[in-house]
Amino acid sequence: MIELDAVAYSYGGGEIFSDVSVNLEQGSFYFLTGPSGAGKTTFLKLCYGGLLPTAGHVRVFGAKVCSLERDQVAMMRRKIGIVQQDVQFLDHLPVSDNIVLPLTISDRNSDLAAPDLDDLMNWVGLTDRARGLPEELSGGERQRAALARAVIMSPDIVLADEPTGNVDWEMSKRLLYLLTELNQMGKTVLIATHDLSLIRAAKAQVQARVLRISKRGVHLAGANL
Amino acid sequence: MIELDAVAYSYGGGEIFSDVSVNLEQGSFYFLTGPSGAGKTTFLKLCYGGLLPTAGHVRVFGAKVCSLERDQVAMMRRKIGIVQQDVQFLDHLPVSDNIVLPLTISDRNSDLAAPDLDDLMNWVGLTDRARGLPEELSGGERQRAALARAVIMSPDIVLADEPTGNVDWEMSKRLLYLLTELNQMGKTVLIATHDLSLIRAAKAQVQARVLRISKRGVHLAGANL
Amino acid sequence: MTPVLSLLRNLIFGDIRADSVVPPSGFTNQLTLFISGAMAFLAVFGLALSLASGRLATKWNNELARTATIRIIAPPDQLAGKTEATLKVLQTTSGVAEARALTGVEQQALLAPWLGHDLRLDLLPLPQLVEIISEKVGFDATGLRLRLLAEVPGAILDNHDRLRLPLLDAVFRMQLLGWGVLVLIFAVVAAMVTLGTNVSLAANAQVVNVLRLLGATDSYIKQAFVRRLTIKTFVGSTLGILLGLLTIWAMPSVDKSHGFLSGIELQGEGWIISLLLPFVFGVVAFVATVNAANQVLRKIS
């Protein structure tokens, strides 16, 4: 699905990554971990074309990201569900409208049955908050809304950056369950997190691989965390 | 230091708190916990006058917050170090300027020796990033910068909302250490968090009391978490 | 041109739902509303000034161009005959609507400022004056002069050119000034809308980011912003123009008899042009917004 081929990246200062080659296989479940400031967010941005590598190539769905037209990038993103670390919404639209926004944009609003939306809202515990505005959400509620928005199109790939940083343990497990369900449907999932207990919990449910960022590289971690 | 007296709060819908009476004693170390959306952030805002209670009274340093003039509230806040959940900076100023901003505002820049600032930056691991802009920080780096900003005036009270939500375990312990140090100097500390392992770790270092939000009330939790 | 046309079609018939992604009442919208309102308000005055000058020019031109005088100098006994002959010539001159000899009283009135009222003109060997009122098209002055020279020696045509030209020149200048102000105002509107679009897109960077992240194409984003801003400009300028018209209408009417600068007021075509202004503003805003949006969106990655 997503292939990084000898990728290097630098924001202008020192290199964050140098010569990283990773292949995220279809239908797999990945965790990306590493200390704060290691480059987890940067890695995710490279995956969805939010940043272009300073060297090497990123291929998504087989196409080189750097050679895509702007509109082609837009089409590509419709097949990727993204949860950013600093979650952003359209602040003037109610939470539920924000969650169905990916459908609105690709003009597929009719694809979604109302009960499905209700189920999803219920699962992430936002049924009460659906008519509120995003700025009225608590920190954890924002993250849950963002995850709901990322999965509503049942995208081929889900890239989630610290999706459980602000939610309690019970809720973390519910969110994790949502992602493992998607994975079981054959979707690729990548979660960046510093929360090792989340990774341990996931390993009980799904065959997850752990990518660890260290020394400007990304390596598959062994069984022990 | 901070006294809540029969406080109730509602954002307009249902009540978040009703009849909460809590007294945060000087020199104590508190954790505030509860599930996502329970009202942790709301509680902190009530403590520093960011919200005024819909019923009851909040007293900070002995003064009723609701009867303070705007300028008196400003003076009160100079003695409280606050880490918000959605950390905000002045985006046009370098990280180091943002961290010393509380001193700039109260015109006390000369109070701070350069080595002290360097020590602090080093402890939170931001020495490299000091000249960068806030938007160039990673999620965890932002939280660390916010904590540094909150403690730089060595305030009488530190109120921190999920200060470790985006940092790894090693860094969490360093930040916790910073706060226990302050506590040892006689300052009052209140940390809102959903991270039970952080609370457990703290209990080894400092005599921490845990406040738990449940059923629209705030209760002192027992020894077992 | 085609992308602009399709954008225009979308603007009018496009997916209304897509609009909702742009904040409806952000402060940049407010600003656009206000700026276009203020500019439209000023534009009405510029327009009124232009039109008033234009009217004045036409009036003077008509009054002076459509009247001319023939002066007949002859010994008193031949005067009546020559007047007769002149009038006959004028009857067969195409473009002359009316011609008549002035009476003694009228001649006296004309000369009064110089000679006083109490002068008995009939004692003077004065020339006879014949007043001509031409048709709209006017008559051929040179041709008439030549005919008079041949047929009625002593009859001299004076078509007031000396008086008319400097006045017309002055009025032309005023008119130019008015139009200049209008052009200036449109330039300011275009510049402000361009800046406004930049500001709006910059202020709504988060909106653009979210839309991009979720797979919105450039044209989708652009359309929403362009529509909002164009509509705001249209509404703002409509309000500004209404306010301007109201102000002009409320201004004390000017005593027409002075005739020189018949006040700053709108008539017929003025009202119509004023009511067209919002559309002109809208088009200016549309073009400026599309340009600015294209540039900004290309910059934001």
Place this chain on the structure above:
Amino acid sequence: MTPVLSLLRNLIFGDIRADSVVPPSGFTNQLTLFISGAMAFLAVFGLALSLASGRLATKWNNELARTATIRIIAPPDQLAGKTEATLKVLQTTSGVAEARALTGVEQQALLAPWLGHDLRLDLLPLPQLVEIISEKVGFDATGLRLRLLAEVPGAILDNHDRLRLPLLDAVFRMQLLGWGVLVLIFAVVAAMVTLGTNVSLAANAQVVNVLRLLGATDSYIKQAFVRRLTIKTFVGSTLGILLGLLTIWAMPSVDKSHGFLSGIELQGEGWIISLLLPFVFGVVAFVATVNAANQVLRKIS
């Protein structure tokens, strides 16, 4: 008044470091710069129009008020004597700078448009015209009329009132229009700066929030914003005015001989007033900003 004064003092001498908390080149600053520039540009034209009208009014007033004519009607043999007597009366009239009888040629030139050039005036019993040029202060027309009636019967004073008044009225209207445009422009500037401050504070809500959280007082926040916006307005209007002056200076100079509307150009006092405009804009901006900031800050908790 005292808080405003102390704010003003802070504005000029205040803690420069405090400024840095407001983004230096945010888009609202840019917008303020641009708006005040555009308005100042228009203001220069309004000013030029007012001043040009004023000049014109003065000129016409001078030309017409300072000249007057006396018409002496008498039998040909008494004419010379009466002229003599009139001139003597005028010599002892205070306010008359110069008086002289027109020559035959001059009288002919005056009457030519009505009577033609080839009329021999010396054959006509025409009145004698005496031209008066008054001093700045002017003379007492009624008094002179009475004296002439007593001492030189047949000499009639004509001081051109009938010609002058409608012209002056018209020019007065133009002048009013020019000042009206100026007032309008200042109102627009004040409104825009008010709105701009609102926008700026709203756009910088995050800045205000951060400052509040860290214990900044209202006056600290206000001072920083007010200084930024006032300075931007000042700079913007200076640029706009310079551009306006340059444009006016570059406009083709008008042939003065037409005299009617001597173009839209600045002279002496015009240049000075123009260069004062930025300060006026600055003050308008200052007052508007302080007001808006007071209101907005009271609203944001």
